[in-house]
Amino acid sequence: MNATLKLLPLAVTAAWLAAAPAAHAAQDNVTALSNFQQTGNTAPAEQVPQTGARADALRQNLKAIKLPPGFRIDLYAVVPDARHMAIEPSTGVVFVGTRKARVWQVTDRTKRRVADDVVAFASSVTFKVPNGVCFSPDGVLYIVEQNRVLAFPAAQFFGEGGPDVAAAVVVPQGKLIPTKFESFNHGARACRIGPDKKLYIALGQPWNVPPKDQLAELDRNGLAGIIRMDQDGKNRETYAHGVRNSVGLDFNPKDKTLWFTDNQVDGMGDDIPPGELNHAPQAGQNFGFPWYGGGHVRTAEYKDSTPPAGVVFPQVEYAAHAADLGMSFYTGKMFPDRYQGGIFAAEHGSWNRTKPIGARIVFTPVNDDGSVGQTEVFAEGWLAPDGEYMGRPVDVQQLQDGSLLVSDDYAGAIYRISYGSSK
Template identity: 60%
Template structure:
């Protein structure tokens, strides 16, 4: 395909994507405007992250004490500061990694030895605010969800080599949630493209431990404390899920298309209650009970005198209280043994206010033909015998070869788990 044709097609795609956002916001930040017009910004350099030396060696030493089922091994894939949620490129070229700060990282394994050769910041000419959520559509479009904006990057696996990238706005700055509701708390969004409808699904955590009653109507209208969906150009936004406190991980089950998601539950009720959750949503509009329930069927003190929704959906799996279940993915690869096909791999970030810390591990949830779930630790050892965190897993993603990547925002790393044992 010649360069003129490629540029023409891309410009047409961007024109379609920019139109709704341009109607929403008359004046765009300078670099967004220049990039949408396919103009250079003058940015010429990247921040590069060293992949060897004492820091990487220290992470490798920690990995020696991680416990896995027989036949599995874990290795350092990349040093990635503040690594949070991951999006593996559909062409297998690059993995994009979000953070809770102001960076998105591009991680490349150029020689395909399953260890990253290069980690550099993505789109350094743009200013990001909590760009935690990254996800790919099947057409190769990369979506990034910030605290209060959603961007789309066509041909991200091609343009990431340059400081300037093709970009469009799905939701303009300040229009994902009301600006007065912007918060430092529970603002790490995640996203997925739905398997059947092709819509963009985005989680919106509500910022409180338990929200005050006067906020409930506003939050329900916007989908704060829920999951929203919209067309990939930002139109036809609607609230898909309600009754969630702060979900930072979701995925669609292969075969059924059902939406499964983790949820972090209420603090301050005790070490052992309420439980964390893995939930299953089978249709639009289901309510999962928060803030009337703090986790599982445990009522919150603030709403114990109120009548909860009669049709509130209880979790499929109750997880260890305060372990902070975050990213999750269904396993669809062929590398792992048969028992893991269709299983959910999820990351527990670890507790912050429990008397005895828990979590900091990767869990696996297997489902039988009747839909019954069994959950057990899969990779653990980041919480040592002294109660010290040596790492805090955030997200799990699958490489094309069927191995798993695990991000860790404490160590600032991505690990790769592979299988070499017999079936």
């Protein structure tokens, strides 16, 4: 990271822009921004209306969502293509990634627990699949694209100033994965800052099941795995191997260990293989892919190959093809005690199952010793009885008040789940 940005106070404003040199070529915008220079972009950031027919229709659809007694769900924001979310620790501003070319900044200015503004963040930057968003404890926003990682200090304040924001390159374009492995398939990343202050990134691989002659190179580069690195991009290593396509990870606040979801192999049948919730308490473990398609189910392509020694099987086997994505541990105080320390996970919904399944939020209790209880459906109704999707949940993250945000890239929305008299 640029040394200047390391020293940047989080309360800094965008005043430096007025004195910065003007006009850099569009392809050089990140370099300019990392040097506190203007890009010459004066176009106002795209804004998303929060009232009108679309918002009304989304609220109407939420009447079909079923929750446990005492819970309610409301529309928090209209956010096109909403995928993974990162909530800024001090202000509660929500940054939302997409699988397209936008990152959205969602601001609840009045603390009514509904968005006042939704605007495009850092519109001077040309993003490519900026799905992965996560904050460090000291307020640096990391955006993990398909093949690049950027850092934005004080993003919630710089984003208010217009299209130019302070930025730093953590991993340059084309250096997160070999460019030959770039694909429209499994290119959406997820990220977290770990208790060790390192940046963790889940890297999917581009096949349903990779060819055997590609496996060694995939593993060398951390694809089909989870990598970690210092927050400035140095000291990269592969933390977890044998992961097909994880798009959700979080650390248990009790013991600081990593958990993650994993999407499993398609085309093996309606009811196999199961989706996975995995626990990775230490570096170097192998979670079985591609020798296993999910759970203990062997793939046809690798059934005659010997799996690595010591394969770690999932803590939870989710329903087959439900497409388990974003997840988070619940640490708030709003929900009843039984939810404390457990995992909420979003199931995006199946795409090639004879009878669709998923489009819901599930909850798994996690005990003090790291063992798990029975997984249960917590919120459902985005999949209509006739098999039509009304929405497809992607991520679940907790607001400071203990309520839960749910993103939906199909309907283009973020919902808020609260409990009791809290609103």
